[in-house]
Amino acid sequence: MRKPIIAGNWKMYKTLSEAKQFAEEVKGLAPDSVKVDTVICAPALFLEQLTQLLSGSAVHVGAQTMHFENEGAFTGEVSPVQLADLGVEYVVVGHSERREYFNETDEAVNKKVHAAFANSLTPIVCVGETLEEREAGNTTAKVEGQVEKGLADLTEEQVKQTVIAYEPIWAIGTGKTATSEDANEVCGAIRSKVESLFGQQVADAVRIQYGGSVKPENIVELLLMEHIDGALVGGASLQAPSFLKLLEAGANV
Numbered sequence: 275m276r277k278p279i280i281a282g283n284w285k286m287y288k289t290l291s292e293a294k295q296f297a298e299e300v301k302g303l304a305p306d307s308v309k310v311d312t313v314i315c316a317p318a319l320f321l322e323q324l325t326q327l328l329s330g331s332a333v334h335v336g337a338q339t340m341h342f343e344n345e346g347a348f349t350g351e352v353s354p355v356q357l358a359d360l361g362v363e364y365v366v367v368g369h370s371e372r373r374e375y376f377n378e379t380d381e382a383v384n385k386k387v388h389a390a391f392a393n394s395l396t397p398i399v400c401v402g403e404t405l406e407e408r409e410a411g412n413t414t415a416k417v418e419g420q421v422e423k424g425l426a427d428l429t430e431e432q433v434k435q436t437v438i439a440y441e442p443i444w445a446i447g448t449g450k451t452a453t454s455e456d457a458n459e460v461c462g463a464i465r466s467k468v469e470s471l472f473g474q475q476v477a478d479a480v481r482i483q484y485g486g487s488v489k490p491e492n493i494v495e496l497l498l499m500e501h502i503d504g505a506l507v508g509g510a511s512l513q514a515p516s517f518l519k520l521l522e523a524g525a526n527v
């Protein structure tokens with residue numbers, strides 16, 4: 275049985291004082307990490323304070339993106355070394371918003387995944403199709419290609435530790451969730467692709483999240499599906515009571 279992993283992706287929301295208040299509200303109430311892994315992926319500006327406030331709690335801190343180089347003349351970017359130095363443990367890589375607005379390619383995603391492991395960060399690698407791709411029947415081909423390119427040249431051990439997030443782009447922030455059956459089918463196709471590339475043991479171990487309008491009202495049925503091992507949540511992760519409900523669901527499936 276794979277342990278569920280629930281990650282909040284705050285995107286470009288909250289001020290520092292709101293982020294600190296959220297951390298104070300959740301840190302004593304988050305379920306034990308024996309039952310569920312909990313991650314908050316916050317704006318880079320808040321990571322130092324959040325790692326300090328949440329240290330020793332069940333809540334881990336993640337970044338939403340990073341550069342693949344350890345240092346260099348890359349104005350405005352944040353490096354994996356800098357993140358690890360702050361105590362950050364996870365990093366989202368290849369989110370559809372990064373792919374669409376910041377030209378993040380599959381090749382860059384792959385470099386970032388390698389850079390994450392080189393710095394002891396766990397990557398959450400996002401894949402997903404557009405509405406046009408889904409309607410054209412290209413969903414599986416799209417996500418399989420993203421998985422193959424994103425995870426290229428990783429070791430079996432590294433893939434076992436990788437978290438893959440399946441986020442259909444048309445379901446992000448729209449209130450439209452994929453049905454749990456459709457989400458499970460694509461997550462199952464992702465697992466089969468991992469099996470064909472890295473073998474069955476790796477495919478059995480890798481955790482696959484669903485993301486796209488996940489809320490307290492729909493998370494349980496998603497998590498009950500065979501191939502869905504967690505959720506990557508935007509809007510419903512922003513308020514502590516709602517986030518705690520998502521964690522409760524994760525701890526009790």
Ligand SMILES: O=C(CO)COP(=O)(O)O
Nearest residue numbers: 283446447486487508509
């Ligand atoms: O993009 C997402 C998480 O990374 C999903 O966002 P919403 O949960 O707001 O749809």
